[in-house]
Amino acid sequence: xxxxxxxxxxxxxxxxxxxxxxxxxxxxxxxxxxxxxxxxxxxxxxxxxxxxxxxxxxxxxxxxxxxxxxxxxxxxxxxxxxxxxxxxxxxxxxxxxxxxxxxxxxxxxxxxxxxxxxxxxxxxxxxxxxxxxxxxxxxxxxxxxxxxxxxxxxxxxxxxxxxxxxxxxxxxxxxxxxxxxxxxxxxxxxxxxxxxxxxxxxxxxxxxxxxxxxxxxxxxxxxxxxxxxxxxxxxxxxxxxxxxxxxxxxxxxxxxxxxxxxxxxxxxxxxxxxxxxxxxxxxxxxxxxxxxxxxxxxxxxxxxxxxxxxxxxxxxxxxxxxx
Amino acid sequence: xxxxxxxxxxxxxxxxxxxxxxxxxxxxxxxxxxxxxxxxxxxxxxxxxxxxxxxxxxxxxxxxxxxxxxxxxxxxxxxxxxxxxxxxxxxxxxxxxxxxxxxxxxxxxxxxxxxxxxxxxxxxxxxxxxxxxxxxxxxxxxxxxxxxxxxxxxxxxxxxxxxxxxxxxxxxxxxxxxxxxxxxxxxxxxxxxxxxxxxxxxxxxxxxxxxxxxxxxxxxxxxxxxxxxxxxxxxxxxxxxxxxxxxxxxxxxxxxxxxxxxxxxxxxxxxxxxxxxxxxxxxxxxxxxxxxxxxxxxxxxxxxxxxxxxxxxxxxxxxxxxx
Numbered sequence: 001x002x003x004x005x006x007x008x009x010x011x012x013x014x015x016x017x018x019x020x021x022x023x024x025x026x027x028x029x030x031x032x033x034x035x036x037x038x039x040x041x042x043x044x045x046x047x048x049x050x051x052x053x054x055x056x057x058x059x060x061x062x063x064x065x066x067x068x069x070x071x072x073x074x075x076x077x078x079x080x081x082x083x084x085x086x087x088x089x090x091x092x093x094x095x096x097x098x099x100x101x102x103x104x105x106x107x108x109x110x111x112x113x114x115x116x117x118x119x120x121x122x123x124x125x126x127x128x129x130x131x132x133x134x135x136x137x138x139x140x141x142x143x144x145x146x147x148x149x150x151x152x153x154x155x156x157x158x159x160x161x162x163x164x165x166x167x168x169x170x171x172x173x174x175x176x177x178x179x180x181x182x183x184x185x186x187x188x189x190x191x192x193x194x195x196x197x198x199x200x201x202x203x204x205x206x207x208x209x210x211x212x213x214x215x216x217x218x219x220x221x222x223x224x225x226x227x228x229x230x231x232x233x234x235x236x237x238x239x240x241x242x243x244x245x246x247x248x249x250x251x252x253x254x255x256x257x258x259x260x261x262x263x264x265x266x267x268x269x270x271x272x273x274x275x276x277x278x279x280x281x282x283x284x285x286x287x288x289x290x291x292x293x294x295x296x297x298x299x300x301x302x303x304x305x306x307x308x309x310x311x312x313x314x315x316x317x318x319x320x321x322x323x
Numbered sequence: 324x325x326x327x328x329x330x331x332x333x334x335x336x337x338x339x340x341x342x343x344x345x346x347x348x349x350x351x352x353x354x355x356x357x358x359x360x361x362x363x364x365x366x367x368x369x370x371x372x373x374x375x376x377x378x379x380x381x382x383x384x385x386x387x388x389x390x391x392x393x394x395x396x397x398x399x400x401x402x403x404x405x406x407x408x409x410x411x412x413x414x415x416x417x418x419x420x421x422x423x424x425x426x427x428x429x430x431x432x433x434x435x436x437x438x439x440x441x442x443x444x445x446x447x448x449x450x451x452x453x454x455x456x457x458x459x460x461x462x463x464x465x466x467x468x469x470x471x472x473x474x475x476x477x478x479x480x481x482x483x484x485x486x487x488x489x490x491x492x493x494x495x496x497x498x499x500x501x502x503x504x505x506x507x508x509x510x511x512x513x514x515x516x517x518x519x520x521x522x523x524x525x526x527x528x529x530x531x532x533x534x535x536x537x538x539x540x541x542x543x544x545x546x547x548x549x550x551x552x553x554x555x556x557x558x559x560x561x562x563x564x565x566x567x568x569x570x571x572x573x574x575x576x577x578x579x580x581x582x583x584x585x586x587x588x589x590x591x592x593x594x595x596x597x598x599x600x601x602x603x604x605x606x607x608x609x610x611x612x613x614x615x616x617x618x619x620x621x622x623x624x625x626x627x628x629x630x631x632x633x634x635x636x637x638x639x640x641x642x643x644x645x646x
Contacts, residue, residue, distance in 0.1 A: 025365060025470075026470065026472060029473070029551060030404070030472050030473050030474075030551070031369060031400040031401075031403035031404055031473070031534075031535060031536060032367040032368055032369040032400050032401060032403075032404045032406065032461075032463065032470070033367070033368045033369070034365050034366070034367060034404070034465075034470050035365060035366040035368065036365045036366070036467060037360070037366065042348060042357050042358060042359045043357070043358040043359075043360065043366055043462075044355040044356070044357060045355055045356045045358065045410075045412060045445070045446060045460070045462065046354060046355040046356070046446065047412045047414050047446060047447055047448050047458070047460060048414075048448050049414050049416065049448045049449075049450045049458075051416065051450050051452060054450050054451060054452075055450075077354040077355050078354075078355060080354035080355075081353070081354055081355045081357070083355065087368075089368060089370045089460065091370050091371075091372050091414075091458045093372065093374065093456065122368070123368060123369065123370060124370055125370050125371050125372045125458070126372075127372045127374050127377050127378075128377060129374060129377075129452075129454075129456065130453050130454065131452075131453065133416065133452065133456055135370070135372075135414045135448070135458035137368070137370060137412065137460050138355075139366075139368065140355065142357075144359060147348075147349065147355070147357050149349060149353050150352070150353050150354070151353075211354075212354060213354060228352060228353070
């Protein structure tokens with residue numbers, strides 16, 4: 001093992017001590033980590049790649065932002081099930097000549113968010129790779145049988161989103177156009193907040209029939225709900241809570257907003273505000289549309305434009321930094 | 324998302340249907356997977372990178388071998404805790420021009436081993452990367468409080484290993500020397516077998532005070548036991564069960580044998596054979612040696628040569644394919 005990797009493992013082990021969760025019986029340093037869930041709870045697991053040039057660019061995103069973002073992706077998946085996060089596992093591949101300060105910044109960004117949500121860094125792996133390659137595993141827990149799935153939406157259900165949409169996509173568009181943005185703490189692009197409190201509130205109050213987080217963009221993520229539930233959806237462009245400085249296109253396809261989208265039965269009372277987040281009704285669920293022919297498949301989502309015109313909403317979604 | 328990645332996700336989803344485990348409530352296709360452990364059990368989690376050029380070479384290792392190997396690394400960690408595997412998660416980054424047949428072979432090798440051990444492929448992620456990058460997460464379960472750790476070895480304990488050592492390292496040495504080896508099913512290098520039955524037997528019969536799997540080589544892995552337990556160890560070169568065709572050096576430092584090493588209290592009866600595997604006593608545990616000076620640190624492990632001469636055993640271990 002080269003010296004640089006030994007250093008990395010030490011840095012990760014030190015970071016692992018920075019945030020504790022009582023479920024972790026054995027953390028970093030054995031063949032496996034050992035977690036003890038609360039009685040009557042089920043385990044949630046999600047894994048997410050965070051790869052230089054695909055999910056972030058070193059010249060646009062400081063290491064703290066990358067560390068924060070890596071953990072947000074997994075935490076947001078836990079939020080979308082209505083779960084409570086427990087521990088994360090970090091597999092980190094780094095180029096041999098990466099400055100030590102990058103690693104320090106990355107771990108500090110990840111750890112600050114971990115502490116906020118009592119997530120313990122409980123294991124992982126290291127290697128050398130040509131570009132920065134992180135794979136983050138998040139584990140969480142939820143009372144047995146109560147996890148909110150993508151498959152529960154039914155015709156007649158209304159569709160809701162938390163917060164506002166498009167800010168992250170709009171920031172990205174500016175950077176593609178050559179603008180340099182300051183990675184402000186308040187920026188939804190640089191420091192997105194996983195909606196854990198809202199997700200847990202929705203589960204506890206049995207408000208939703210299905211839920212998902214908006215990581216790939218509304219057009220892609222709502223299509224997932226439709227596919228898994230065997231339904232279609234209609235969304236009103238006018239109703240969308242578009243973030244300041246963003247446009248309709250970013251709100252529909254931008255991705256990485258990490259807000260929650262959920263469906264609720266017609267008679268369920270859904271508050272305007274959940275866990276401090278504005279909640280907006282943006283459309284409703286309809287029966288699955290039948291495909292008329294291979295040449296003209298029916299869309300999963302129909303968009304109602306401000307003029308009342310209907311158009312199919314293709315899942316264009318989030319292409320990350322692919323060129 | 325490019326067409327190639329969509330294809331990959333479909334192939335993984337199909338593979339996910341090929342091996343089931345009853346603990347998996349929700350598998351591939353939601354924000355998180357949902358696992359329900361048996362009552363009174365704890366969760367085991369381990370993650371392992373498997374990276375082209377570091378852990379394998381495409382020209383030496385056919386895709387089935389790489390798939391098998393990826394899963395073995397995690398299963399072997401579960402075995403080392405005395406656990407029962409439940410589900411795996413595969414994050415797979417692939418170069419854009421990789422032939423479809425490679426992916427097919429990789430998944431088939433992984434899935435064949437998964438079926439053998441009732442491990443369900445329950446999630447993961449995909450991306451494009453310059454070289455093949457797999458990160459495998461294995462989850463398992465074990466009755467609460469019974470997982471076998473690295474930290475339980477005490478002075479006076481005897482040290483045992485299952486099977487034979489050095490076969491994998493010896494095969495690798497031949498390949499470095501330019502020899503082309505046929506990836507035979509019976510080869511410990513190409514198709515190593517995780518020692519799950521033996522690990523569970525050792526846990527159930529309370530035979531061991533500490534256990535680890537030999538993935539990085541005896542010299543490195545026994546040093547981990549010594550570090551975590553705060554002890555030192557003496558190993559007899561003559562006692563080592565060296566594999567046919569291997570030498571002492573491969574047995575000590577070769578790595579990737581995936582046998583189990585455990586320590587047992589002086590009075591514990593340890594059988595010669597556990598779950599069909601030969602068990603060999605190779606040395607004993609002693610109190611931690613005191614460091615005399617920075618210049619002459621005391622070794623964690625002492626090797627007794629056939630002549631009776633003592634020498635420190637440095638943890639040279641497994642450097643994978645680093646050049």
